[in-house]
Structure formats: structure tokens, C-alpha cells
Amino acid sequence: EREVEQPRHPSKSAIGLDMGISKLLTTSNSEYIKPKNSFKANQMKLAKLQRQLNRKVLFSQNWKKQNRKIQKLHSHIANIRHDYLHKITTSISKSHAMIACEDLKVANMSKSASGSMENKGRHVKAKSGLNKSILDQGWGMMVDMLEYKQQWRGGLLMKVNPQYTSQTCSECKHIAVDNRQTQSKFECVKCRYVANADFNAARNILAAGHAVLSAEG
Ligand SMILES: [Zn+2]
Known part of the structure; x- marks a missing residue:
């Protein structure tokens, strides 16, 4: 038995991924x-x-x-x-x-x-x-x-x-079913932020990941 050094990831970057049907992945970088x-x-x-x-x-x-x-x-x-x-x-x-x-x-x-x-x-x-x-x-x-x-x-x-990753506005965090008018389009009823729905979800997923990380210190 010996101690193995924990590998360190070379990057400091973070990304959110939305998984879907027509697009397998949409990233928070809009790819x-x-x-x-x-x-x-x-x-x-x-x-x-x-x-x-x-x-x-x-x-x-x-x-x-x-x-x-x-x-x-x-x-x-x-x-x-x-x-x-x-x-x-x-x-x-x-x-x-x-x-x-x-x-x-x-x-x-x-x-x-x-x-x-x-x-x-x-x-x-x-x-x-x-x-x-x-x-x-x-x-x-x-x-x-x-x-x-x-x-x-x-x-x-x-x-x-x-939950709510597709209904939450990634800009102002307002949650509403009406934010999602169609499958592909997101439009916030509160701040009027407009984005591709999958991209908006990917940004929310990334934010949720950061939130869990900071909660765990
Ligand atoms: Zn908004």
C-alpha cells in the first residue's frame, strides 16, 4: 500500500452540459x-x-x-x-x-x-x-x-x-413555466432575456454545479 498523489486537472475551466434529443449536448459556452x-x-x-x-x-x-x-x-x-x-x-x-x-x-x-x-x-x-x-x-x-x-x-x-433547469432564467433567476414558450426558445417573462432554450438550461446547470461546490466549501 502506498500513497498516490491526487492528480490535478490542468485546466481551471468549468462547463455546464444540457443533454437533449435533437442536440446530444448543448454547452454553457454555446457549443x-x-x-x-x-x-x-x-x-x-x-x-x-x-x-x-x-x-x-x-x-x-x-x-x-x-x-x-x-x-x-x-x-x-x-x-x-x-x-x-x-x-x-x-x-x-x-x-x-x-x-x-x-x-x-x-x-x-x-x-x-x-x-x-x-x-x-x-x-x-x-x-x-x-x-x-x-x-x-x-x-x-x-x-x-x-x-x-x-x-x-x-x-x-x-x-x-x-428540476427547473429549463424554466429558470439564467440571467435573473426568475422561474416560470411561461418562460419556455416553445421547445427551442426561452424568453424570460420578467427581464425579457431571450436565448436558445438548451443554452439557457446549460447555463443554469453550470450555476447549479457552482452552487453545490460552494455549499460544500
Ligand atoms: Zn430573466
Whole structure:
């Protein structure tokens, strides 16, 4: 047993991340990252392979061969997703000592879909569509990656309470459902601050991360 020096993150920067459907991430620096829907792109192919499988005699040689094809496509999809999430999370973790994101409880959300998460599920067409997107993008996986990569580098990942992050004005802190008129636009009914809704949320998430940090000293 020996003492290991705690790594020190090379950066002093902090960032807030809003996770979404159409934009995988929106940052408090006003950048955004598109999702990579590896499953969506491959699901037609998968469905076709599945139909072919159903026409084959159960446990026959051809059935087994077809089954292997399906497994191969599944792992191909998973690999693409992993690679993409690794690239994103490594880049963010290298640049920021403190990362704040919502504590999503992704599992719960994929069960209910309509969303305990305020507006996020409201404008999505079908429940299954939302579920698929969440699973496809692997929000939970992304948060896990951020968490251990921050630990490696001596940085921090703050998971903040997602309540009101989309209804709060990041400028004057006024909270109102009416602040959020559409999915993409935020307009504060009190101070008239106007911003992209995801960007406003990312700023609130960052502020919440700072608040938790200072409360913990
Ligand atoms: Zn305001």
C-alpha cells in the first residue's frame, strides 16, 4: 500500500452540459454536439435481417448463420456509439476541471417517456421514438464516461438536480413555466432575456454545479 498523489486537472475551466434529443449536448459556452444515431441508421438493416431469420427453420444451420449476422450488426452499432461517446467525453474532460450535468435517472425516463423532466418529452412524437433516442445516444453511458475520466484527471463531475433547469432564467433567476414558450426558445417573462432554450438550461446547470461546490466549501 502506498500513497498516490491526487492528480490535478490542468485546466481551471468549468462547463455546464444540457443533454437533449435533437442536440446530444448543448454547452454553457454555446457549443452543441449532434447525436450519432447509429441505431437509427442501421435499424432498417436489422429489421431485414430479423425478417429473414424468422423465415428460417429454428436452430437450423441457416438460422444459426443468420443469427450470427444479427449479433455482428448489434456489436457494430454498439462500437460506433462507444467510439463517438469516448471522443466527446475525452475532449470535454480534457478541457474542463468542473463539468456539471443533470442527474438524469435515465432508466426512469426511458420507462415513463412522457418525462418527469419538465419539457423534454413534451414535443416528441412517439413514446417509442423517445425511448429509442435515449437508448441510442446512451446518455447514461456518457455521464459514466465523464465521471471516471474526470476522476482520472483530478477534475469533477457535478450531477445537479434537473428540476427547473429549463424554466429558470439564467440571467435573473426568475422561474416560470411561461418562460419556455416553445421547445427551442426561452424568453424570460420578467427581464425579457431571450436565448436558445438548451443554452439557457446549460447555463443554469453550470450555476447549479457552482452552487453545490460552494455549499460544500
Ligand atoms: Zn430573466
